[in-house]
Amino acid sequence: MAAIKGKNTKPEIAVRKFLHSLGYRYRLHGKDLPGKPDIVLPKYKTVIFVHGCFWHGHTNCRYFVIPKTRTEWWKEKIERNKQLDDENSEKLKGMGWKIITIFECKLRSKFRNKTLQLLTTRLVK
Numbered sequence: 001m002a003a004i005k006g007k008n009t010k011p012e013i014a015v016r017k018f019l020h021s022l023g024y025r026y027r028l029h030g031k032d033l034p035g036k037p038d039i040v041l042p043k044y045k046t047v048i049f050v051h052g053c054f055w056h057g058h059t060n061c062r063y064f065v066i067p068k069t070r071t072e073w074w075k076e077k078i079e080r081n082k083q084l085d086d087e088n089s090e091k092l093k094g095m096g097w098k099i100i101t102i103f104e105c106k107l108r109s110k111f112r113n114k115t116l117q118l119l120t121t122r123l124v125k
């Protein structure tokens with residue numbers, strides 16, 4: 001069974017290490033911001049969410065599979081998570097933040113470099 005949403009997950013650390021290696025300054029777990037973004041880059045007015053594919057219901061992703069037991073309960077739960085994600089995004093946008101969401105499957109070794117390269121292109125002042 002998938003672990004509960006934790007802080008300092010491995011995919012998140014991969015993003016942090018990458019940003020750090022390029023000299024980006026960031027804060028972690030913006031507790032004062034809606035949805036507590038995993039990585040906050042104040043200079044770029046950008047927040048990054050590293051989302052688990054299961055908990056955040058990554059559409060058309062093979063890592064997002066609703067369990068066969070208590071199916072309805074899970075569906076509702078994931079829908080609620082997605083709704084919260086949307087609400088938080090709206091709030092952040094309203095505050096002038098740019099939002100980058102990275103799903104964990106895009107940080108698997110096969111895609112990681114591409115995903116991280118793409119990330120730098122989006123971090124433009």
Ligand SMILES: [Zn+2]
Pocket residue numbers: 053058061062063064103104105106
């Ligand atoms: Zn995914």
